[in-house]
Amino acid sequence: xxxxxxxxxxxxxxxxxxxxxxxxxxxxxxxxxxxxxxxxxxxxxxxxxxxxxxxxxxxxxxxxxxxxxxxxxxxxxxxxxxxxxxxxxxxxxxxxxxxxxxxxxxxxxxxxxxxxxxxxxxxxxxxxxxxxxxxxxxxxxxxxxxxxxxxxxxxxxxxxxxxxxxxxxxxxxxxxxxxxxxxxxxxxxxxxxxxxxxxxxxxxxxxxxxxxxxxxxxxxxxxxxxxx
Amino acid sequence: xxxxxxxxxxxxxxxxxxxxxxxxxxxxxxxxxxxxxxxxxxxxxxxxxxxxxxxxxxxxxxxxxxxxxxxxxxxxxxxxxxxxxxxxxxxxxxxxxxxxxxxxxxxxxxxxxxxxxxxxxxxxxxxxxxxxxxxxxxxxxxxxxxxxxxxxxxxxxxxxxxxxxxxxxxxxxxxxxxxxxxxxxxxxxxxxxxxxxxxxxxxxxxxxxxxxxxxxxxxxxxxxxxxx
Numbered sequence: 001x002x003x004x005x006x007x008x009x010x011x012x013x014x015x016x017x018x019x020x021x022x023x024x025x026x027x028x029x030x031x032x033x034x035x036x037x038x039x040x041x042x043x044x045x046x047x048x049x050x051x052x053x054x055x056x057x058x059x060x061x062x063x064x065x066x067x068x069x070x071x072x073x074x075x076x077x078x079x080x081x082x083x084x085x086x087x088x089x090x091x092x093x094x095x096x097x098x099x100x101x102x103x104x105x106x107x108x109x110x111x112x113x114x115x116x117x118x119x120x121x122x123x124x125x126x127x128x129x130x131x132x133x134x135x136x137x138x139x140x141x142x143x144x145x146x147x148x149x150x151x152x153x154x155x156x157x158x159x160x161x162x163x164x165x166x167x168x169x170x171x172x173x174x175x176x177x178x179x180x181x182x183x184x185x186x187x188x189x190x191x192x193x194x195x196x197x198x199x200x201x202x203x204x205x206x207x208x209x210x211x212x213x214x215x216x217x218x219x220x221x222x223x224x225x226x227x228x
Numbered sequence: 229x230x231x232x233x234x235x236x237x238x239x240x241x242x243x244x245x246x247x248x249x250x251x252x253x254x255x256x257x258x259x260x261x262x263x264x265x266x267x268x269x270x271x272x273x274x275x276x277x278x279x280x281x282x283x284x285x286x287x288x289x290x291x292x293x294x295x296x297x298x299x300x301x302x303x304x305x306x307x308x309x310x311x312x313x314x315x316x317x318x319x320x321x322x323x324x325x326x327x328x329x330x331x332x333x334x335x336x337x338x339x340x341x342x343x344x345x346x347x348x349x350x351x352x353x354x355x356x357x358x359x360x361x362x363x364x365x366x367x368x369x370x371x372x373x374x375x376x377x378x379x380x381x382x383x384x385x386x387x388x389x390x391x392x393x394x395x396x397x398x399x400x401x402x403x404x405x406x407x408x409x410x411x412x413x414x415x416x417x418x419x420x421x422x423x424x425x426x427x428x429x430x431x432x433x434x435x436x437x438x439x440x441x442x443x444x445x446x447x448x449x450x451x452x453x454x455x456x
Contacts, residue, residue: 062290069340090378097336100376104332108325112297130378137375144368148328148360150318 001027004117004161005110006055007102008032010045011188012208013121013164016172018053019179020163021119028055029113031106035095036065037072038079041196045187052182060105070095072190079191079199082206090129091203093190099132103141103160110158111149122162126169126211128203138162169211177217184220197224229255231343232389233334234283236260238273239416240436241349241392244400246281247407248391249347256283257341259334263323264293265300266307269424273415280410288333298323300418307419307427310434318357319431321418327360331369331388338386339377350390354397354439356431366390397439405445412448425452 004026008014021028032046043059050057068074071092085091099122106118122133131137142160146152164172176183188208189198198205200223212219232254236242249256260274271287278285296302299320313319327350334346350361359365370388374380392400404411416436417426426433428451440447 058294060291060294063288064336066286066288067337067340069336090381094378095336096339096378097332097376100335100372101329101332104325104329107328108292108297108323109295111324112295131381132376134375137372140368140372140375144328144365144372147362147365147368148325150322150324150359153318153359 001025002117003027003029003113003115004119005106005113005115006030006119007106007121008046008050008057009121010042010049010186011121011204012169012176012183012186012211013123013172015049015181015183015186016176016179017119017121017164018049018055019176019181021117021161022053022055023179026117026119028053029109029115030055030057031109032057032059033102033105034059034061035073036063039072039187039190039192041192042187044196045185048185052185058109062101064095064098064101067096079202081201082203085128085203086206090131093128093203094130097132099130099137100141107145107148107158111151114151116157117159117161119161119163121164123164123167123169123172125167126207128207135165138165168214169207170214173211173215173217188221193224197222199224229253230345231255231257231341232345232347233338233341233343234258234347235330235334235349236274236278236285237349238270238277238414239349239432240397240404240411240414240439241351241400243277243409243411243414244404244407245347245349245392246277246283247404247409249345249389250281250283251407254345254347256281257337257343258283258285259337260285260287261330261333262287262289263301264291267300267415267418267420269420270415272424273413276413280413286337290329292323292326292329295324307430309429310431313356313431314434318359321356321431322358325360327358327365328369335373335376335386339379342379344385345387345389347389347391349392351392351395351397351400353395354435356435363393366393396442397435398442401439401443401445412450416449421452425450427452
């Protein structure tokens with residue numbers, strides 16, 4: 001058992017990543033960030049998933065609303081529906097430098113825990129085109145991390161693992177099912193209601209729904225009344 | 229005038245960096261992080277410096293005590309005196325991944341502001357040997373940042389400027405004086421008292437004091453009674 005930090009948003013990809021890391025023999029320390037996101041229901045989902053999977057879980061607060069600039073952190077910007085969001089360019093649901101910030105926090109915790117691995121559920125196949133999900137970005141973060149820490153000076157590495165990077169959403173769902181993951185516990189929607197029920201219209205909902213369809217398995221997503 | 233984000237801790241180096249950026253024609257947005265540091269007095273110093281210099285200022289809260297592992301963020305670890313801290317290796321005042329986290333936050337704000345520059349007062353001459361103050365680290369962060377953002381996809385760069393990187397503390401102090409900086413407003417000490425008065429014994433105090441001595445100028449540092 002090697003300690004590993006797992007970035008856990010509470011959505012499908014990070015939950016599968018947690019289950020995968022555990023299968024690899026990792027003692028998982030799940031890290032969630034309460035960054036002022038609209039979809040705070042995902043934090044409750046992350047706690048539930050951690051509990052179900054027997055992982056340590058920590059939530060760090062960091063109010064990215066201080067910067068704004070995203071539909072997920074600014075009340076002044078609406079979440080677009082999927083057809084608008086996924087049509088051309090990076091959608092307004094992009095949160096500036098989010099993965100860089102999250103990976104930096106994971107790096108800090110990994111260094112304190114003496115954890116040789118950080119797992120992130122980044123995906124560059126069925127995704128919203130965010131720049132900080134691309135393989136070349138993750139490689140550059142790794143190169144930076146190799147110089148950033150005290151343990152690096154001592155010759156140790158903290159390795160960023162992104163096991164889902166090249167998988168389709170359908171393949172990710174199949175992987176999670178094979179690992180016994182309960183997808184009903186996950187929340188993907190960018191604007192769920194207070195009960196964590198999905199809107200069914202945002203890009204996160206659209207990508208998730210298509211994934212279950214393509215995987216040919218039942219979709220346990222709970223939608224808001226009147227939808228679907 | 230180009231907008232620029234300036235990481236402002238409230239110490240000598242970041243204050244000089246702010247003054248330098250202004251001289252370069254930057255419209256400065258100073259960013260301080262309330263990370264649970266022992267020396268919260270530096271946040272008041274950062275606010276004072278920003279006001280004196282006419283810069284925008286924002287404090288973002290992020291509790292790095294959640295991770296611990298440093299004398300600056302853990303009550304369980306004492307701040308060592310300078311002779312212990314600066315003798316061999318990286319001292320326990322090192323905060324894991326701190327500059328990576330701070331630069332990531334600056335990157336987020338810069339992207340929202342459409343600011344082409346981030347200024348950081350990192351120094352690799354008179355410093356405590358922290359890994360994330362080295363030129364090779366900053367170059368690697370730049371390479372990562374060039375891939376991390378939406379503006380990067382559009383062909384724009386956010387450039388990390390570290391104008392003090394290769395200057396001695398004495399030279400930094402001379403530069404600040406030439407820019408009209410009021411060093412009495414700055415706080416360097418890792419364990420100041422409630423009035424912001426310095427301990428005189430930590431590595432930050434030692435490096436600061438030596439800098440003023442070598443520059444041959446009066447040291448405006450306020451020390452706790454019974455010291456110096």
